[in-house]
Amino acid sequence: MRIRSLAVAGLALLAVAGCSASPTPAPSSSAAALEGTLTVAAAASLQNAFTELGDLFEGANPEVTVEFAFAGSSALVAQLQEGAPGDVFASADAANMEKASELLSGDPELFAGNTLTIVTPPGNPSGIESFADLADARLVVCAAQVPCGTATAAEADAAGVTLSPVSEEQSVTDVLGRVTSGEADAGLVYATDAEAAGDAVERIDFDTTVVNEYPIAALNDSEVAAAFIAFVLSDEGRSVLASYGFKAP
Amino acid sequence: MSLAAGLPRWLLIPAALGAAIVLVPIAGLLGRVPWARLPELLTTEASLDALALSVGTAGVSTILCLLLGVPLALVLARSEFRGLALLRAVVLLPLVLPPVVGGLALLAAFGRNGLLGETLELAGIRLAFTSVAVVLAQVFVSLPFLVLSLEGALRLGHRRYEQVAASLGASPSVTLRRVTLPLVLPAVGAAAVLAFARALGEFGATLTFAGSYQGTTRTLPLEIYLQREVDPDAAIALSLLLVVVAVVGVLLTTARRAPR
CATH class of the missing domain: 3.40.190.10 (Periplasmic binding protein-like II)
Structure with a gap:
């Protein structure tokens, strides 16, 4: 670092x-x-x-x-x-x-500027490789009412993927918490949050279209x-x- | 009609200040209610889902609290052994814990990597992100309210009636059903209303443990917190709804007590 x-x-x-x-x-x-x-x-x-x-x-x-x-x-x-x-x-x-x-x-x-990235618990238990894989994953995202949720919806639109998250959190740190605790198999967070989390998560970048x-x-x-x-x-x-x-x- | 009969007059000043600390913020909230938009704000799909989920989960939680809390209060009130004080303190812990700590504790117990999580996972049971998790969080925080208020009523000295019943040949079960429970029934009702109100207002443990998804885990307090991000008016309208439900609950409880 x-x-x-x-x-x-x-x-x-x-x-x-x-x-x-x-x-x-x-x-x-x-x-x-x-x-x-x-x-x-x-x-x-x-x-x-x-x-x-x-x-x-x-x-x-x-x-x-x-x-x-x-x-x-x-x-x-x-x-x-x-x-x-x-x-x-x-x-x-x-x-x-x-x-x-x-x-x-x-x-x-x-x-x-900040972009979204996919994070999974260490070991990537459900083998996420791309944005499309998120459709079937036990996924946690930000709620549409907060900026990271707006970005999430835009990325899903751009990728043509329908996400069905198990939870829509209030803040990006809450999303990260779900992933680091292993409750969720994948989350969408900002690149900066993934960076700060270090080894607690695995990071899977995808072609982003939205820069916050x-x-x-x-x-x-x-x-x-x-x-x-x-x-x-x-x-x-x-x-x-x-x-x-x-x-x- | 009499105001503070037999009490020194100066006592009215701190008493009034105490009342004001509660009343002024509520008045402030009422002052901000967008009355014209109220019907529209309260009937959105998200609001109705949150209301239904809140009332449903708080109702189930109250029943669970009664089924588990009444026996617990009886045992605590009618036992004498070393460590009883410690046991009581532990059981009542959620009263003083920040609810978010309760949520973390529930995660540590029932989460995927929690104490019991692996066993549950093997049995095919996943609690996190389900309405069951919401109920669990509510029971965790509201059970002590029920136990505490009921234990107080049980200690009020009905022991003699129970002893008489026993001496007349009633079994412990019959004594419990015919003597003890009828005597504390009003207190059970009051305790249940208190538990329901606490469950309805549960926020921190639910957010931490259960997650937030419309119709599944996003109860009214979570919806209020989320709406605040985009539409403060909607958050105030939903807050009013919670205040009204809480006031009705408290009035029901105190109305029961008034005749005594």
Whole structure:
């Protein structure tokens, strides 16, 4: 993991700069040192990647403390609408960013993409090899009401496969839990979740047609919020996200 | 009519605050009910499926709670042995456990890789993702409510009637049927309503253990949680439904108690 992330970071830097190979924290663009506390409301699937981004951002800006609120995107929108504190909002889909549009102080920018992948318990007990095999499997997916469920339905449509899951979960982590516990023979989760699960699952990639895109936006016009968003969108930010399995938007 | 007869007046202040903690959120919920859309929201296929599943599983759970809980309460109330306090504490554990922990425990017992899961699998029985799992989760969380309230009633000192019956030659079974149970019948009714209400509201253990699928495992609380993602109005409408069912249940229980 560590080696891969360094390799990805190195490649990204080589591609951009063509020389230096050691990743360096992005210097803050503004002349005055940034300070204060930054609260970032971010989709649950971003937890690992954003925690690392937050650490790096704090390292580059010692006077800044970054705090995160990780939850499902729609729950975050509801909390923000009810007055929860937040300077930056990173959503797992455009629909929830749209719901928060009245709270935003700038236009949302896409910073990452995520695709679905098939996961099975170790050993792949029911021998899943392709998306079509899911039709007869003891399968768990996300409910159509949440972003990963929308993506699941779109992939099934594109593949022309009728899925008959035994359970439609509220969140992608719940789907993953069903698979790692061995209750289900297969699940459809995001590539990033499969990556984070490591050896607890076997991963079977298929030709995806849907890329779930993640927008990020400031909730006020603070400099720190703008600097954090710029950092997430920077090459270094992208390479950190890539190391957790996120695609470029 | 008298307000807090014989009590110091200052007691009314914390008492009123206590009542407000319960009443204000309920009032807030009622304030958000989309009354105009209510019929439409409550009659969607998903809502009706969830309601039918909830009432059905909670009903079966209540019957199971009665069949298992009444004997358990009798044994706990009429026994004296070392370790009784420990046994009671363990049986009542689901009262204080977060339901999601209950769900994890049920998975560890009846899941595919659970304690009994392999045996069940060999017998061709799969519980996870079925309505049976929903009932199991509900019994797990509501049984202690029934046992606790019934044991209290059983300890109220009806022992003498039982002893008299025994001295007149009644067998233990006859004493149980003709003396003990009739005496605690109102308490059994109240305990059953409590268990039904708890089963109806069960969320965490069901979500963790049984899964979520329309018509099979997605009960009303799960449907509310899911609808909240897309249509908060629908979630509020379904919440109102649960509040009404719960209030009716509680009123039925307290109405029984009032004459005493």
